[in-house]
Every structure is written in structure tokens, then in C-alpha cells.
Amino acid sequence: MEKTKKGLRYGFGDKVFKIIAVGMAAFIILIMSGLLLELFEGSRLSLKKFGLSFLTSSEWNPVTENFGALSSIYGTLVSTIIAMLIAVPLSLLISLFLVELAPPFISKPAGAAIELLAAVPSIIYGMWGLFIFAPYMSDHVQPFLTEKFGFIPLFQGPPIGIGMLSAGIILALMILPFISSVMRDVFKMVPSVLKESAYGMGSTTWEVTRKVTIRYGIKGLIGACFLGLGRAIGETMAVTFVIGNKHSISISLFDPGNTIASTLANEFAEASEPLYISSLIHLGLVLFLMTLVVQVCAQLWLKNVQRKMGGGL
Amino acid sequence: MKLRDLIIGLALTGALIFNLPLSADDATINGAGATFPNPLYMKWSAQYYQLTGVKINYQSIGSGGGIAQIKAKTVSFGGTDEPLTAKEQDENGLVMFPMIMGGVVPVVNIEGIKAGQMRLDGQTLADIFLGKISKWDDPKIKALNPEIKLPNKPIAVVHRSDGSGTTWLYTNYLAKVSDEFSKKIGNGKSVAWPSGNFYGGKGNEGVSSYVMRLRWSIGYVEYAYALQNKLAYVQLKNKAGKFVKPGSESFQAASVGADWKNSKGFYVILTDQLGDESWPITGVTYILIHKNQPDAKVGAALLKYFEWCLNSGGKMAEELDYVPMPKAVTDLVMGALKDEVKSNGSPVLK
Numbered sequence: 209m210e211k212t213k214k215g216l217r218y219g220f221g222d223k224v225f226k227i228i229a230v231g232m233a234a235f236i237i238l239i240m241s242g243l244l245l246e247l248f249e250g251s252r253l254s255l256k257k258f259g260l261s262f263l264t265s266s267e268w269n270p271v272t273e274n275f276g277a278l279s280s281i282y283g284t285l286v287s288t289i290i291a292m293l294i295a296v297p298l299s300l301l302i303s304l305f306l307v308e309l310a311p312p313f314i315s316k317p318a319g320a321a322i323e324l325l326a327a328v329p330s331i332i333y334g335m336w337g338l339f340i341f342a343p344y345m346s347d348h349v350q351p352f353l354t355e356k357f358g359f360i361p362l363f364q365g366p367p368i369g370i371g372m373l374s375a376g377i378i379l380a381l382m383i384l385p386f387i388s389s390v391m392r393d394v395f396k397m398v399p400s401v402l403k404e405s406a407y408g409m410g411s412t413t414w415e416v417t418r419k420v421t422i423r424y425g426i427k428g429l430i431g432a433c434f435l436g437l438g439r440a441i442g443e444t445m446a447v448t449f450v451i452g453n454k455h456s457i458s459i460s461l462f463d464p465g466n467t468i469a470s471t472l473a474n475e476f477a478e479a480s481e482p483l484y485i486s487s488l489i490h491l492g493l494v495l496f497l498m499t500l501v502v503q504v505c506a507q508l509w510l511k512n513v514q515r516k517m518g519g520g521l
Numbered sequence: 522m523k524l525r526d527l528i529i530g531l532a533l534t535g536a537l538i539f540n541l542p543l544s545a546d547d548a549t550i551n552g553a554g555a556t557f558p559n560p561l562y563m564k565w566s567a568q569y570y571q572l573t574g575v576k577i578n579y580q581s582i583g584s585g586g587g588i589a590q591i592k593a594k595t596v597s598f599g600g601t602d603e604p605l606t607a608k609e610q611d612e613n614g615l616v617m618f619p620m621i622m623g624g625v626v627p628v629v630n631i632e633g634i635k636a637g638q639m640r641l642d643g644q645t646l647a648d649i650f651l652g653k654i655s656k657w658d659d660p661k662i663k664a665l666n667p668e669i670k671l672p673n674k675p676i677a678v679v680h681r682s683d684g685s686g687t688t689w690l691y692t693n694y695l696a697k698v699s700d701e702f703s704k705k706i707g708n709g710k711s712v713a714w715p716s717g718n719f720y721g722g723k724g725n726e727g728v729s730s731y732v733m734r735l736r737w738s739i740g741y742v743e744y745a746y747a748l749q750n751k752l753a754y755v756q757l758k759n760k761a762g763k764f765v766k767p768g769s770e771s772f773q774a775a776s777v778g779a780d781w782k783n784s785k786g787f788y789v790i791l792t793d794q795l796g797d798e799s800w801p802i803t804g805v806t807y808i809l810i811h812k813n814q815p816d817a818k819v820g821a822a823l824l825k826y827f828e829w830c831l832n833s834g835g836k837m838a839e840e841l842d843y844v845p846m847p848k849a850v851t852d853l854v855m856g857a858l859k860d861e862v863k864s865n866g867s868p869v870l871k
Binding site: 267270271272339342343366368369448449452453454455456466470475477478479480 | 585720
């Protein structure tokens with residue numbers, strides 16, 4: 209290696225590093241394409257037999273070998289939407305509180321606790337949901353909702369504690385620590401000189417928060433939401449325990465349903481007929497494509513936001 | 522700099538040394554399959570290890586998984602609740618034999634009703650699981666239970682969400698006793714349950730916990746799970762027209778009528794058997810091994826283990842609420858194993 213100041217910039221180490229880095233990036237793309245190809249290969253039987261009707265039929269009959277993904281897709285979307293509706297506002301508030309308002313003796317341990325929650329394995333959430341949360345839902349929350357909001361078809365049906373709403377809430381609890389900790393990091397990165405200038409001009413805390421902090425970090429915040437969304441869409445074990453595993457679509461949130469991930473977790477091990485297995489792989493392909501679409505939308509939205517709001521992150 | 526390198530070097534070397542495969546008896550025989558006998562197989566293999574030092578490792582991944590893995594030769598033996606026909610056995614070069622019996626029992630969660638109190642028959646059960654009977658105080662259920670005050674509550678039906686031999690056995694019985702069930706739903710490891718108040722739990726454990734918590738629910742689990750979770754099982758009317766409770770006597774009564782000797786490949790389905798004491802949803806869990814064992818020593822160890830399970834494992838099985846095969850059948854099985862399991866042409870067990 210050349211030892212001169214100028215020489216080090218064009219050293220051998222740099223070239224090697226570049227090759228390895230580019231190689232690893234290419235490797236990732238290779239793996240993703242390989243995965244996509246395998247999914248297509250595996251679902252060929254199902255694509256041939258069902259084609260596009262797979263996406264519009266909600267029948268799932270392993271005996272007559274008639275499969276349709278609609279109930280799973282619906283369940284995935286609904287449980288994810290419920291989770292996001294609950295988790296995103298809460299995460300925003302939690303991270304704002306921890307960064308802007310809380311004194312260090314609260315924010316440090318609370319921050320650590322949130323990181324810990326994010327690391328709890330999802331099956332623990334599932335078991336907690338089944339044994340502790342579901343009875344609580346059926347004894348207290350669901351009767352309350354039926355009483356106050358029973359006229360809305362969303363809240364009708366027997367209050368058994370397991371179903372779409374419970375699954376959505378458990379998912380929210382799972383992605384909340386994750387989104388909070390990313391948002392916290394985003395807010396910490398807002399340069400204090402920016403905030404201090406705003407304070408110096410007489411802005412209130414809320415004005416600074418809304419017009420400076422959030423605006424500055426909006427890209428990071430949206431990114432955090434999409435990370436949480438990605439996790440919620442594919443979440444398997446926590447959902448399987450509390451969603452009731454039923455292949456049907458129902459308006460009521462109290463009714464059981466199923467998601468793509470929970471169907472795969474339940475049925476893949478025992479599926480022995482080729483068409484059955486192929487349909488399950490087809491479900492996996494649908495989930496893969498859904499996640500891809502979500503990612504693309506995220507990127508487009510972020511670009512749009514960058515244009516509109518500026519922002520440094 | 523130098524000291525740090527030295528420490529790193531030592532740590533890596535140490536990790537390498539301590540992870541090298543250490544010597545001797547790595548004699549682990551692997552099997553996989555049905556979840557139903559899993560508690561028993563674990564107890565047996567632990568006891569066998571104490572006695573002989575041979576490790577038997579069983580992974581409960583489900584009957585379908587067991588069949589798939591033994592066909593793929595990734596395990597030495599597979600466990601399944603759903604029997605393979607003699608033709609399927611021959612096609613894949615497998616030998617199948619019965620290991621232990623058990624039964625599937627319907628369990629209910631109704632306030633005030635204790636285990637063995639409620640009575641149902643096949644037709645009514647099928648109608649409940651078809652969704653045709655949707656309330657507990659339906660006249661058909663009332664007719665079978667005149668002394669019980671049944672509530673006017675909707676029935677919450679719990680089934681398996683995952684494919685399973687338990688479902689296979691249960692739907693086999695319902696399809697036998699109800700034409701409508703056979704046509705609409707059919708017999709399978711995983712079936713399309715009707716819409717309505719139907720919930721799917723994962724595994725016997727999932728169904729048990731749903732039934733325990735959902736009031737006015739009915740589900741079906743293996744007998745051992747019903748006992749261990751103290752669920753209220755029901756009495757069923759068997760083919761002979763008598764109401765029986767589940768248990769070792771009624772399971773063994775069901776197996777008495779079966780013609781083991783003349784059933785090729787030990788393919789016997791024990792649901793809906795004749796006999797006053799027979800439990801209508803009795804089942805057998807089977808073991809699958811390859812006819813041609815590539816390694817004679819492993820084959821011999823495998824057969825010796827099974828011989829021990831069949832002949833000496835009965836008491837442990839009963840402690841865990843399983844029902845051992847009668848001696849006549851175990852003798853037949855050992856005879857078949859000695860005849861048919863070979864390695865390079867010569868029998869593995871003499």
C-alpha cells in the first residue's frame with residue numbers, strides 16, 4: 209500500500225472494498241429475484257388452474273381442491289390497517305414526548321424499555337394475546353363497544369375475544385415499540401440550532417414541534433411507518449393465535465378471519481397434495497407482491513413529500 | 522495491538538476446539554410426524570435412553586409432515602394418524618404398523634355441564650359441525666338430554682386450523698354417520714368448515730384453549746388433551762346404539778372387532794365399529810419405516826426400540842392416558858417387522 213497522502217486515496221484496500229460492497233448489493237438483488245422466480249415456479253399449478261380468479265374467490269376447500277385468496281388478502285389488509293391506525297398516532301406521541309418533553313430521568317429508562325419491547329419474540333405476543341388479552345377483550349372491551357357502537361356493523365357479533373379486532377390490536381402493540389424507537393431516532397437527529405432559532409423567535413413548543421421538528425423529519429417518520437407496516441403485513445405467529453383462522457370475509461371486526469401469513473403457518477406443514485401446496489405458494493407470491501407494492505408506494509410518497517416539504521432527512 | 526490480536530486468536534481457536542464433534546455415541550435415530558402421540562414418544566425415548574443409551578429423537582410436525590419426511594428419507598421413521606393404504610406403502614417401499622391407540626372426543630363448554638354428562642349421537646354431532654344445529658336448546662339435542670337444562674345460546678364450534686390426523690379421524694367418523702356431512706364437507710386432514718360460528722385453533726392445544734375460554738362452545742380433541750385440560754367430554758351413541766364414555770375400555774373395545782390379521786399393511790380404520798362398549802371415534806397412530814434399511818445396524822436399533830415400545834411401553838402409555846395395542850396385535854406386528862424389514866436382503870431383526 210502506498211504511504212503517501214495522495215497515494216492512500218487510490219489504495220488497493222479501496223478497490224477491494226468497492227468490489228465487496230458492490231458484490232454484496234448485487235447478491236441481495238440476486239436473492240430477491242431468485243425468491244420471486246421460485247415463488248412463480250411453485251405456484252405454477254395454481255396459476256394454471258385458477259389464474260386471476262384466485263384473487264377474487266374466497267372459497268378455501270382442501271377436499272375439493274378449490275382455493276381462493278380473497279379472505280386471506282382481506283384479513284391481511286384489515287388487520288394491518290387496524291394496527292396502523294392504532295400504532296402510528298400513539299408512536300408519534302410517545303416519541304415526541306420522549307424527545308421533546310420528558311426530562312432525562314424519564315426518557316432514558318422509557319427509551320430502553322421501548323427497545324426491549326421491540327425485541328420480544330412475536331410468539332410471546334401471540335400467547336399473551338390468547339391467554340390474557342382475549343378474555344379481557346371478551347369480558348370488558350367488546351361488550352362496551354357493542355353497547356356504545358353496536359349500531360355500526362363493524363361492532364356486531366358475539367364478543368368472544370378472538371377475531372380481527374383482537375389480532376389488529378395485538379399487531380398494533382407489536383409494531384408500536386418498533387415505530388416509536390425509529391421515530392425517536394428521527395427526532396433526535398433534528399438539529400437543535402433549528403429548534404432554538406424557532407424558540408428564539410417566540411414560537412410555542414407545539415408550533416416548534418409541528419412546523420419545525422416534524423416537517424424536518426417527515427421523511428424519516430414516513431419511513432418508520434412503512435417499516436412498521438411491513439412488519440405487520442407479514443406477522444405470523446402473533447396473528448395465528450388470536451385471529452380465529454376462518455376462511456371467510458365478514459364485516460364485523462369481532463368475527464374471526466385469517467391472514468396470508470397465518471394460513472401459511474397453519475396449513476403448509478400438513479399440505480400433501482400438489483395443488484394444495486401450489487396454492488399455498490401462490491398465497492406467498494401474493495404476499496410478496498403486496499409487500500413490493502407497499503414499498504414502491506412508500507418510495508413514491510417519500511419523493512413527493514421531499515418535494516413538498518423539503519426536510520433534511 | 523499485539524496483546525489484543527493474541528487474545529482474539531486464542532478465543533477463536535478455543536471456539537473452534539470446543540465445537541469439534543466430540544467422539545463416540547452419536548447414535549441418534551430421528552423420527553418425525555403426528556402430534557397426537559408426541560407426549561408419549563418423548564417419555565418412551567427418554568426412558569429408553571436411560572436403559573440403553575440409544576437416543577431417539579422425535580419431532581412432532583404433524584402426520585403430513587411425517588409421511589413427507591419418511592418418503593424423502595430425511596428421517597428413519599415417520600409417525601402418522603392417517604394410515605397409508607397397502608398400495609401406497611408398497612409404492613414407497615414402506616412398512617406401516619400400529620403403535621398406540623387413542624380416541625378423538627368432542628368436548629363442550631356449557632355452564633353446569635360436567636365431563637361425561639352430555640349425550641350426543643353421530644347424526645346430531647354431524648349436524649352441529651355442518652352448522653345446521655346452531656343453538657344448544659335445539660330439539661334434537663334436547664331429545665338426547667332430557668334431564669339437562671340447555672341454554673338458548675348459539676353454539677360456537679371450534680375446529681383445527683391446521684391440517685391434522687385428528688381432523689382426519691373426526692371427519693372420517695362424521696362422514697360415515699352422515700351422508701350430508703360426507704357430501705358437503707368430506708373426510709380429510711384439512712376441510713372447508715362451513716361459515717357461521719366456526720373458529721379454528723392451532724393444534725390440539727389451540728382447540729383446547731379455545732373451548733376452555735369460549736362459553737357455549739364445542740370442539741374435538743384427542744382424549745389425552747381432554748383429560749389433561751379437564752375439559753367436559755360428551756358421551757356418544759355408538760353403532761350398537763349404546764351411549765359410551767371415552768376411555769381405555771371403550772377404545773380397546775373398538776379395536777377388538779377389527780381384523781388386524783387380514784388387513785394388508787395393517788390398514789385398519791377403527792371409527793364407528795360394532796360392539797356395545799366401543800367408542801365410535803377411536804383411532805390408531807402408526808409408524809412408517811422403510812422396508813429396505815440401508816444401514817443394518819440402524820435398522821436393528823430401530824426395530825429393537827419399537828419392540829421395546831410395543832412390549833414394555835404399555836404401562837407408561839396408560840399413565841399418559843393412551844391405550845396400548847392388545848398383545849395379539851403386537852405379536853402380529855413384531856412378526857411382520859421381522860419378516861419384512863431387510864437390509865441388503867437379510868432380515869434386520871432375527
